[in-house]
Amino acid sequence: MTEAGARSLAEMLDERRHLLEIALWMFGSAATADLIVQETYRRWYALNDEERAGIAVPRAWLTRVAGGICLESLATPAAFRPPSAAPRSDSASAPVADGPVLRGGAARHVSGRPTFRKAMLDRHDRVARRFAAACGTGDVAALKAVLAAEALVVSDGGGKLRTSVRPTYGADAVARFIAALLAGPPDILVTIESVNGRTGLALRRAGRAVAVVSVSVAGDEVTAVWIVLNPDKLHRWHRP
Numbered sequence: 551m552t553e554a555g556a557r558s559l560a561e562m563l564d565e566r567r568h569l570l571e572i573a574l575w576m577f578g579s580a581a582t583a584d585l586i587v588q589e590t591y592r593r594w595y596a597l598n599d600e601e602r603a604g605i606a607v608p609r610a611w612l613t614r615v616a617g618g619i620c621l622e623s624l625a626t627p628a629a630f631r632p633p634s635a636a637p638r639s640d641s642a643s644a645p646v647a648d649g650p651v652l653r654g655g656a657a658r659h660v661s662g663r664p665t666f667r668k669a670m671l672d673r674h675d676r677v678a679r680r681f682a683a684a685c686g687t688g689d690v691a692a693l694k695a696v697l698a699a700e701a702l703v704v705s706d707g708g709g710k711l712r713t714s715v716r717p718t719y720g721a722d723a724v725a726r727f728i729a730a731l732l733a734g735p736p737d738i739l740v741t742i743e744s745v746n747g748r749t750g751l752a753l754r755r756a757g758r759a760v761a762v763v764s765v766s767v768a769g770d771e772v773t774a775v776w777i778v779l780n781p782d783k784l785h786r787w788h789r790p
Contacts, residue, residue, distance in 0.1 A: 558733045576620040590616045677767045678749035693725035698771040708780025759787030
């Protein structure tokens with residue numbers, strides 16, 4: 551099982567919050583704290599696979615590194631000064647297999663008959679809802695049943711969460727990855743929503759989006775799962 555597949559989304563979020571609290575305690579600035587956490591994870595990913603595997607308690611390693619970065623930034627404050635007007639992407643985008651995204655989910659009709667595009671979107675909706683139902687139960691067998699044999703899952707943490715570095719391949723591995731990711735306390739709400747004009751999933755904790763999931767479909771199977779975990783891309787998904 552991959553690194554992230556052995557840990558739930560709740561655990562990843564709690565780890566990030568722990569690191570943010572360390573930096574906030576040192577600086578009192580949320581923007582600076584975010585940069586320090588990002589640098590902490592950058593140093594984690596700078597390690598090779600063997601080095602990461604040799605760290606028995608990653609959270610302890612990350613805590614020590616975050617503390618060290620805080621001390622470094624106190625000595626050289628300009629190193630972690632927040633950018634004054636850095637552009638930010640609030641969209642959760644992911645590749646799709648069935649052609650260009652149709653914004654708003656609307657499909658054109660010709661002579662009163664649904665276009666081929668509409669038929670493709672309807673098929674995608676049916677398969678995505680089967681996938682969502684399997685996600686809701688966390689049943690590995692149910693997830694595997696809706697996945698293509700060569701399915702893959704790709705997660706984008708933007709260097710701000712300790713997620714898997716590489717894609718996970720194969721229906722069994724992908725099903726176990728997703729089941730483990732969604733395991734944990736029931737305070738994370740999973741809803742079916744339109745993602746890039748197609749049926750996908752949004753995961754929220756106390757109204758704040760923590761993940762957005764889209765799928766690529768071929769026939770009656772999910773061929774790829776794209777999971778956006780990067781907090782910078784989830785702002786527009788927050789709800790009051």
